[in-house]
Amino acid sequence: MNFLNPILTPVAILLAAFVAAFLGAAVNPLSTWLRAQIDFLPAVMVFAALTAGITTVTVTACLGGLWQDSLSANPLGISILPLFLVGLIVHRSHELILRDQPFAQFAVGLGASAFAPFLTVLLLYTMGRQPIVGWGSLWQWLVVSLIGAVATPIIFWAMGGLTASLTHPVFHESKHRPDRSIRRGRL
């Protein structure tokens, strides 16, 4: 998969973050049935951190956090820091993570989707807010983490497909070298 297009990848990531923030707020039967609102932004942050530079990670965290908070009762800007930390930690270790492996994407997505809401609630308490948190929140945390984990490989697959369809295919040079070929002659 060719994720490293310098212009298209950041644009696609920002578009994905915009749609992810909207999907979190959209009315959907799955959220009603699971009794938890679903958050795809940490999964998008994982993709950004593993495929783009720190500038894209920073911009995605800032805009994604603002977009999400604008649709929520959260204080504006509270989601930026957790998303950025997710991106920063993953980006720091991106050379060690097998980013093409779905299981690695799932595992990193699980950690990111669990860490971001936890840190947001912690920040809210630090600011003196009283979010609705109790034993039932553990179920919501589990659901959000698992769905974020499942969404991460799907985002990698979808973004890979999008990038591939909008860019020229990568030209792989042939391994054949005429000057190194064995010529059969007469014995």
Place this chain on the structure above:
Amino acid sequence: MFKRPHYVATLFVVLLVVGILNLPQPTSARLKLAISGLYLPLFGLVSFFQSTSHRLSDAFTPRQTLTQELDQLRREVQELQVQLRQQEEQNRANAQYREMLGFAKTAPWKLKAARVIGRDPANWWRSLQIDLGTRDGVRANLPVICAEGLVGRIESVSFNRSQVVLLGDPACRVAVLISETREHGVLVPGSTSQLDQTLVDLKYLPRNSQVKPGSSVVTSGQGGIFPKGIPVGTVGDVRQVGYELYTAARVKLAVDPSRVEEVWVVF
């Protein structure tokens, strides 16, 4: 290892977050509305798909079913018309008595229907977005109800969209009344309402309260936001709290906020 760009990015984000979080409340609210305005096309798209799917389902409903529904609705309309005439007579008598006693006149409610277009993406708040805004005359703190009872109140308004804080959110505390015993209390977020959004706590009932499970709870009209008499729910269980200084109860809300799709804004 962190490199220089990582430190620069971290510093930038920290400064940005501190700056935004310290904005004055009105500026922050205006900024929030401006940013959420970017989602108008997507909300419009969702509304279009919802209305199209309704129209399609109507188009494919068999004629026989529609005729049955029509007959049933006609019967209901006739029954309601009879009830309305009785109610009008009672209202007239009530208005006469109030005038005789010198009570202030109560204005009838004006209602405007709205569709729910979004929910709070955070699991730790209870709010939703409706498709009415300042262009429809909506302003902050107007009550929001549906056929079953109280839903919440308007928190913030943009041109064509409003945010409603629901019962059970820390920002929506309601002064209520037990219909049977006329005891007053305050509805606050429930300690077990994370999964079941229909459960909230009723606090500050009198110490020797006579409230029993099954009693109905309505708005008391105190506080100046919610008119008196809007159904809220029924009492589930009752207990003494705060070293028996007051009685608390759990209330099962009449409206399940997680399933509500259409609401009415009360003017």
